[in-house]
Ligand SMILES: Nc1nc2[nH]cc(C(=O)O)c2c(=O)[nH]1
Ligand code: SF4
């Protein structure tokens with residue numbers, strides 16, 4: 154069983170697969186330190202139990218070949234069923250992408266693609282050491298105030314810049330658009346990539362998209 158906050162079909166709004174149709178599984182539960190800008194606070198606690206069979210049936214019914222597993226922090230439930238879901242979707246040749254903060258160690262044996270979005274809070278980064286080695290790409294929620302710390306983190310860890318996406322901080326279309334030009338100019342300077350949060354540009358503050 155997995156504790157699930159919501160499941161929905163939408164477009165992947167963030168990172169390397171932006172614009173791609175996807176089935177989203179938002180698992181419940183996150184851990185401290187919580188991010189004040191979090192747009193999924195409702196997923197921090199609680200959730201409804203869903204069996205792996207039910208989840209797979211939903212993916213099949215919606216005919217999706219691409220599944221995004223997010224949260225909350227999805228890897229909190231790795232040993233409670235997520236490892237089985239990961240294996241079964243891989244066996245069905247359904248592509249899986251994880252969205253994680255990396256605050257809990259990303260399991261080294263995970264088969265899906267892992268997009269890690271490290272969090273800078275109270276003057277430090279909150280990333281498990283193992284997460285650094287397993288992440289396939291890094292996505293940073295950025296704004297004018299945090300850009301210095303993000304650059305320093307990327308340089309310190311020698312992260313390949315082709316694996317770095319900057320994404321504007323902000324829950325509304327207005328906040329997003331105000332940052333895009335600044336972030337793009339910074340990406341050009343540093344050799345990073347830019348990601349909008351396309352679902353917010355498309356749907357603004359609508360839930361479940
Ligand atoms: N459309 C859409 N794309 C997303 N990519 C990552 C999301 C997330 O909440 O982790 C997300 C989300 O919530 N919606
Ligand atoms: S790690 Fe993600 S889900 Fe958890 S509080 Fe931060 S933004 Fe929200």
Ligand SMILES: [Mg+2]
Pocket residue numbers: 192193
């Ligand atoms: Mg989201």
